[in-house]
Amino acid sequence: MLSRTADHLYWMNRYTERAENTARMLNVNYETSLLPQSAAVAQVGWQGLLSISELLPSYTALYGEVTAKGVMEFMVRDEDNPSSIISCLRAARENARAVRGTLTTEVWETQNQTWLEVNRMLKSGEFERDPGQFFEWVKFRSHLSRGVAVGTMLMDESLHFMRLGTFLERADNTARLVDVKFHAAQRDFFGNGKQKDQEYDFYHWSAILRSVSGFEIYRKVYRDVIRPERVAELLILRPDMPRSLHASMNEVVSNLHLVGSDSGSETLRHAGKLRAELQYGRIDEILATGLHAFLTQFLDRVNDIGSRISQDFLMPEVA
Amino acid sequence: MQKFDEMYTTPAAAGQSQSQGGRQGPSQSQSQGLSPGTEVREHYRTYGQWLARQSAELMKARREEAEMIFRRVGITFAVYGAKDEDGAGTERLIPFDLIPRIIPAREWAGMEKGLIQRVNALNRFIHDVYHEQEILKAGVIPAEQILNNAQYRPEMKGVDVPNQVYSHISGIDIVRAPNAKGEGEYYVLEDNLRVPSGVSYMLEDRKMMMRLFPELFSAHRVAPVAHYPDLLLETLRASSPGTSAEPTVVVLTPGMYNSAYFEHAFLAQQMGVELVEGQDLFVKDNFVYMRTTRGPRRVDVIYRRVDDDFLDPKVFRPTSTLGCPGLMDAYRAGHVAICNAVGTGVADDKSIYPYVPKMIEFYLGEKPILNNVPTYMCRNSEDLKYVMANLKDLVVKEVHGAGGYGMLVGPAATKAEIEDFGKAVLANPSNYIAQPTLSLSTCPTYVEQGIAPRHIDLRPFVLTGKEVQMVPGGLTRVALKEGSLVVNSSQGGGTKDTWILEI
Numbered sequence: 162m163l164s165r166t167a168d169h170l171y172w173m174n175r176y177t178e179r180a181e182n183t184a185r186m187l188n189v190n191y192e193t194s195l196l197p198q199s200a201a202v203a204q205v206g207w208q209g210l211l212s213i214s215e216l217l218p219s220y221t222a223l224y225g226e227v228t229a230k231g232v233m234e235f236m237v238r239d240e241d242n243p244s245s246i247i248s249c250l251r252a253a254r255e256n257a258r259a260v261r262g263t264l265t266t267e268v269w270e271t272q273n274q275t276w277l278e279v280n281r282m283l284k285s286g287e288f289e290r291d292p293g294q295f296f297e298w299v300k301f302r303s304h305l306s307r308g309v310a311v312g313t314m315l316m317d318e319s320l321h322f323m324r325l326g327t328f329l330e331r332a333d334n335t336a337r338l339v340d341v342k343f344h345a346a347q348r349d350f351f352g353n354g355k356q357k358d359q360e361y362d363f364y365h366w367s368a369i370l371r372s373v374s375g376f377e378i379y380r381k382v383y384r385d386v387i388r389p390e391r392v393a394e395l396l397i398l399r400p401d402m403p404r405s406l407h408a409s410m411n412e413v414v415s416n417l418h419l420v421g422s423d424s425g426s427e428t429l430r431h432a433g434k435l436r437a438e439l440q441y442g443r444i445d446e447i448l449a450t451g452l453h454a455f456l457t458q459f460l461d462r463v464n465d466i467g468s469r470i471s472q473d474f475l476m477p478e479v480a
Numbered sequence: 481m482q483k484f485d486e487m488y489t490t491p492a493a494a495g496q497s498q499s500q501g502g503r504q505g506p507s508q509s510q511s512q513g514l515s516p517g518t519e520v521r522e523h524y525r526t527y528g529q530w531l532a533r534q535s536a537e538l539m540k541a542r543r544e545e546a547e548m549i550f551r552r553v554g555i556t557f558a559v560y561g562a563k564d565e566d567g568a569g570t571e572r573l574i575p576f577d578l579i580p581r582i583i584p585a586r587e588w589a590g591m592e593k594g595l596i597q598r599v600n601a602l603n604r605f606i607h608d609v610y611h612e613q614e615i616l617k618a619g620v621i622p623a624e625q626i627l628n629n630a631q632y633r634p635e636m637k638g639v640d641v642p643n644q645v646y647s648h649i650s651g652i653d654i655v656r657a658p659n660a661k662g663e664g665e666y667y668v669l670e671d672n673l674r675v676p677s678g679v680s681y682m683l684e685d686r687k688m689m690m691r692l693f694p695e696l697f698s699a700h701r702v703a704p705v706a707h708y709p710d711l712l713l714e715t716l717r718a719s720s721p722g723t724s725a726e727p728t729v730v731v732l733t734p735g736m737y738n739s740a741y742f743e744h745a746f747l748a749q750q751m752g753v754e755l756v757e758g759q760d761l762f763v764k765d766n767f768v769y770m771r772t773t774r775g776p777r778r779v780d781v782i783y784r785r786v787d788d789d790f791l792d793p794k795v796f797r798p799t800s801t802l803g804c805p806g807l808m809d810a811y812r813a814g815h816v817a818i819c820n821a822v823g824t825g826v827a828d829d830k831s832i833y834p835y836v837p838k839m840i841e842f843y844l845g846e847k848p849i850l851n852n853v854p855t856y857m858c859r860n861s862e863d864l865k866y867v868m869a870n871l872k873d874l875v876v877k878e879v880h881g882a883g884g885y886g887m888l889v890g891p892a893a894t895k896a897e898i899e900d901f902g903k904a905v906l907a908n909p910s911n912y913i914a915q916p917t918l919s920l921s922t923c924p925t926y927v928e929q930g931i932a933p934r935h936i937d938l939r940p941f942v943l944t945g946k947e948v949q950m951v952p953g954g955l956t957r958v959a960l961k962e963g964s965l966v967v968n969s970s971q972g973g974g975t976k977d978t979w980i981l982e983i
Contacts, residue, residue, distance in 0.1 A: 164771045165760050258554070259736045262749030266553075273554045318773060420773065474773045 166260050167322045167420075168475035173256035173272070174307075174326035180249035181303035182334040186210050187236055187246075188296035189372040194229055196364060205345055206368075207232045213341045214244045233292065238283050246299055250279050265313040268306070275302045321419040324412060325470065332409035333463050335373060339396050340456040342369045343389070366392050373404040393452065394444040406459065407439040413466070420474065428469040435462050484658055485933055486581060486923040487524045523584040523983050526699055531579070536930075539578060542692050543926065546576055549691070555684050557739045575974030576685060577925050578692070581936055581956040585703070588952055588980045591654065591666050594850030595940055596948045597840060599650045602671060602827050603944060604843040606646040609826060610636045620842050621835050629832070630880065631825030633788065635795060639812050642721050643946060646821040649712070649783075650942040651676025654850070654954075656921040664921065667853045669937065671833065673824040675785050678975075679941050680743035682955040683708060683750075685977040701982040703952035709750035711943050711951065712783075716751075718945030719817045720780045727780035729753045730770065732761075734786050734802045744785050758786070763806030766813040781817045782807075788822050830913055831857075831879035853918060859910035867905065867914040871898045874914040876905065889965075891917055920965055923976065925958055935959045937967050938978065952980035 190206045207227050211217040216235075219242070224231040239245045243252075254276040261269045279299075282288055288295040307327065314320045342365070366387045370376040375395060382399070383391050400407045414436050417429050447455050520528040550556075556571035583591075608615050609626050610633075616623040626632055651672035659665040686705055690697055713729065720727035733744035735757050748755035760770050761779065769776035784791065790800040792807040810816045826832065834855040837848040856863035856874075867874060871890050878886035888901040905912045922933035940954030956976040957967035967973040 162773050163754055163756060163760050164773055165757065166754070167773045255736070258741075260755075261554070262745040262755050269554065270552055274552055277551060322773075 162263075162318050164475050166263050167318065168471070169256040169260040170263065170319055170322045171326035171470070171475065173253050173260075174310075174323045175330040176249045176253035176256065177272075177303050177306050178327050178330040179244070179334065180246050180253065181300055182331070182338075183214070183236060183244065183246050183249065184296040184299035184303075185372045185374075186213065186338065187233065188293060188300075189368045191229070191233070191292050191296070192371075193364065193368050198364075202361075203229065209341045209345045210236070212344075213337045216242065216244060237288060237295075247279060247283065250276055250299075263319055265309075267309045267313045271302075271306050271309045275306070278302075318420050321416045322474070325416040325420070328409045328412035328416070329463060329467055329470075331404060332406055332413065333460060335396060335404055335406055335409065336456050336459050336463070338369065338372065339393065340453060340460075343393065343452050362389070363387060369396075375402060375404065378402060390444055390448060393448070397447065398439055398442055398444060400440070407436070410436040410439055417470075428466060428473050431462070431469065432466050435459070435466070483933070484656075484664065484919050484921045486656070486921050486936070487521060487528065488924075489519045489521055523582050523981050527580070527582065527696070530696060530699065539926070543578060546578070546688055546692060547573060549688065550576065550684075553684075555680075555742055557742065574681060575960060575972075576688060577958055577974050577976045578689075579924050579926065579931070580689065580977040580979045581923050581938070581958075582979045582981050583938075583953070585952075585980055585982045587666070588703075590849065591940070592950065592952070594666075594848070595652055595942050595950065597844065597846060597849050598652065598668065598671070598836065599647065599942045599944055599948055601840040601843050602650070602673065602836065603645055603647055605839045606673075606821070606824055606827050607641075607644045608843075610639065610823065615839065615842055618842065620838050621832075625831060626826060629826055629829060631823070631829050633823035633826070635808060635812075636821070636823040640814070641821050642719050642817055643944075645719065645944050647673040647824050647827070648715055648719055648819040648821075648944050649676060650944070651678065651939045652942060654938045654940065655853070655918065656938075657918040666850060667918070668836070668850050669853055670830075671828040671836065672939070673820060673828040674787065675820070676939070676941065677740045677743055677785070678939055678955040678957075679708060680746045681975045682941070682953070682978065683746075685955075685975055689977040700979065703980040703982070705951040705953055708941070708951045709747060711949055712747065713751040713753070715943040715945035715949075716781050716783050716817075716819055719819055721814050721817050722780050724780060728778060729781040729783065730756045730779050732756055732758070732782050732784040732786055734758075734790070738785075740785060747783075753783075758790075758801060758803045761804040761807070763804060763810050766806075766810045766815050768804065768807065768810045768816045779816060781819060783819050788825065791818070791822065829879060830877055831910075834913065853915050856914040857910075858905055858912040858914065863914075864905075864909050867912075868902060871902055873917065875917055876901060876912055876914045878911055879913060880911075889917065923956075923958065925960070925974075925976070927960065927962075932962070934962070935965050935967070936976065953978040 187210065190210055193206055194203050204227055207229060208217065210232060211220050211227070214236075220227070220232070220235050223239075223241075224235060235242055235245065237246050240247055240251075242248060254272050257264060257269055257272040264272075282295060282298070310320060310323055314323075345365075363386075366389060367376055369392060370379050370387070373396060375392075379387065379392065379395055382395065382402075385391065395402050395405065397406045399405050400411060402408055410432065414429070414432050417432055421429060550573050554571075556573055605615065613623070613626075615621055616626060652668055653670040653672065654666050655669045656664050656666050682705060716729045717727050720729075729751065730753055731744055731748040731751075733741060733755055735741065738744070745755055754760075754770065756770055756779075762769055762771065762776075764776075768779040768782070770779055786802050789797045791803040792805060793800045793803060794805045795808040796803075807816070807818075808822070811818055811822070834852065834857055837852055840846055840848045856867050858864045858867055867876065871888070872893070874888075874890045876888040876890070880886075888897065890898065893901070920935045920937070923936045924931045925934040927934070936956050936958045938954050938956050940950055942948060942950045956978045958974045958976055959965055959967045960972055960974050964972075
């Protein structure tokens with residue numbers, strides 16, 4: 162298949178996944194902000210959200226003070242923000258349009274319909290009337306686009322490059338989420354036993370879990386009260402947690418296998434090595450060496466794998 | 481001007497007295513709005529009865545449904561410039577009209593013969609002007625008209641192309657108008673031999689009609705068109721220069737911001753071939769390759785939707801990034817086919833059009849089956865004299881003009897405009913041709929006020945590989961503005977499904 166086509170497919174899914182994760186984080190923050198809490202705590206949440214996407218400086222330049230309204234505006238409908246939901250959905254659709262002939266009719270129409278609808282919802286005020294509903298909708302369009310692809314596309318390179326985009330993006334996004342949320346909670350990470358803090362902890366950690374659809378999974382897997390180290394274990398190491406780093410890297414490796422060419426073997430080696438560390442890693446070791454350092458290194462390596470994929474498949478040098 | 485409609489016969493006397501709005505109004509009442517003596521033509525009879533039974537509300541709902549589907553499917557053309565208010569970027573829908581344009585099968589059979597004859601002669605002509613130039617030696621066409629033409633590509637002299645076919649895909653624009661005897665006749669208005677577009681709308685319009693009105697297709701024997709992509713692929717594969725049994729065909733597009741991008745993607749998908757951009761191709765040792773995830777892959781046939789000027793920056797426009805450097809070398813070495821061939825523009829220029837009937841006689845020894853619209857060439861002093869005396873009744877066109885520019889429509893022009901244009905013609909007569917203002921046929925069409933007659937044309941797509949073939953019909957374009965003759969989509973034209981009907 163054409164390298165350029167692979168590139169568009171890969172980015173189409175990266176952007177769709179990014180839009181979904183942004184919607185997830187906004188939704189949880191929005192729901193949390195409805196709980197009784199101090200203004201300072203609420204602001205920490207919105208600030209954290211901007212930090213995840215490394216957008217705090219550009220937000221401040223445009224909007225000044227961090228407010229719920231400002232952040233929602235900036236992260237949902239601001240077309241000058243390349244990470245906003247509208248920008249991600251536009252990029253996903255533009256990439257789809259560039260290769261619409263490679264996609265099944267169903268995949269293309271799903272992408273196009275999402276784009277037409279999101280414009281309608283933002284224009285008609287539907288988003289402001291019920292932000293929660295809007296975020297759910299973004300999530301479901303992403304679920305739908307993955308499902309339609311798996312359910313209708315020939316299982317060839319096209320699909321593998323799309324899947325590669327999805328899971329590399331997911332690995333990146335989950336890592337960022339965990340990093341920022343643990344960073345925010347660092348001062349009371351190991352708790353000091355006070356009742357008030359325990360309550361705060363519960364909402365803090367359950368919000369993270371809910372943002373990755375992991376709250377019920379946590380209960381099912383651990384049958385225990387919510388403990389930060391277990392949240393970290395679930396989101397980093399559990400291979401059966403669909404949005405964990407380990408599960409995402411499993412998919413990255415298997416899809417890399419499927420598109421593999423000779424030039425891809427070094428990329429595969431790097432991805433496989435990273436996966437192995439998650440496979441054989443233990444959460445107490447990771448916490449002992451420092452979670453932030455671990456995640457920063459993980460993000461660098463995911464980023465490196467992304468560049469290698471581009472180099473190997475998407476933008477090869479002239480033969 | 482005498483009215484000449486596809487659906488209704490109009491007796492000459494009644495035609496004169498009929499008011500402008502005679503056929504307007506909601507669909508139920510239209511049959512009452514007709515002047516006495518007007519009848520539905522035979523091939524529209526069943527359709528006319530069906531239409532009279534449809535409520536205005538139902539037809540309105542169908543129009544909205546069609547628009548919604550076209551948007552969702554993304555059948556749009558890109559417009560350069562401002563954004564839509566709905567944020568859909570720069571993509572617009574081409575208006576689709578629900579009322580089909582119907583042509584009786586026996587009329588189509590004659591038209592088809594004429595198209596095959598014409599395209600054969602045009603291909604013989606293009607081969608000739610890049611080889612022996614016999615038609616010039618015989619004095620049928622003045623040599624300087626060809627050799628000084630901007631569309632003549634000296635790079636193509638002596639280049640042999642497979643099957644000696646240059647125009648693999650030809651879009652021949654046809655209009656129907658009354659002839660001297662007052663009968664409807666199909667005339668060729670223009671030949672499009674470079675990168676004719678619109679075939680995707682022909683296919684999508686049919687799909688839409690079958691989806692909206694399945695019952696119409698069980699009541700009519702409408703000739704199918706859906707096999708066009710198959711014929712196109714067969715044509716392209718037959719044009720492969722190599723001995724490879726499985727030639728690799730690609731569609732070359734300028735990219736997703738081109739106005740016809742939808743069509744490029746559509747045809748590539750329907751044929752199951754790669755849609756490439758210039759950046760995806762490279763030339764090595766005079767062979768063309770595309771960059772794939774598994775390394776370079778040889779390309780044998782390029783169905784290009786990029787103009788000659790942009791194909792190869794080493795030969796044509798040096799700043800072009802839409803093509804592929806070295807492509808012409810590979811082409812001239814016979815290692816790749818370019819469809820349509822480079823240099824076909826020399827045969828579809830307005831200054832060459834008047835000679836096509838003579839080409840048919842010269843190369844095929846036959847009388848033309850389809851006539852040209854009578855054309856005066858101002859370069860001939862006789863013609864010039866006539867044109868200058870009759871400017872107010874003629875349409876005068878610059879030979880290299882396109883899209884309705886550089887044109888005088890005599891009956892619609894002011895006295896001053898006619899005078900100015902006359903001066904321009906006298907200053908450089910060979911730059912102009914003139915044609916009588918034809919009474920182009922109309923077809924009932926949905927407009928804001930209801931159903932009203934609008935002018936139409938027809939573009940059949942003629943494919944030439946080892947042999948000439950086409951699907952029955954073509955793209956009917958309709959000028960939506962009242963009285964307008966301009967059917968181009970860029971100027972508010974719409975499309976209709978075209979039925980070739982067995983009756």
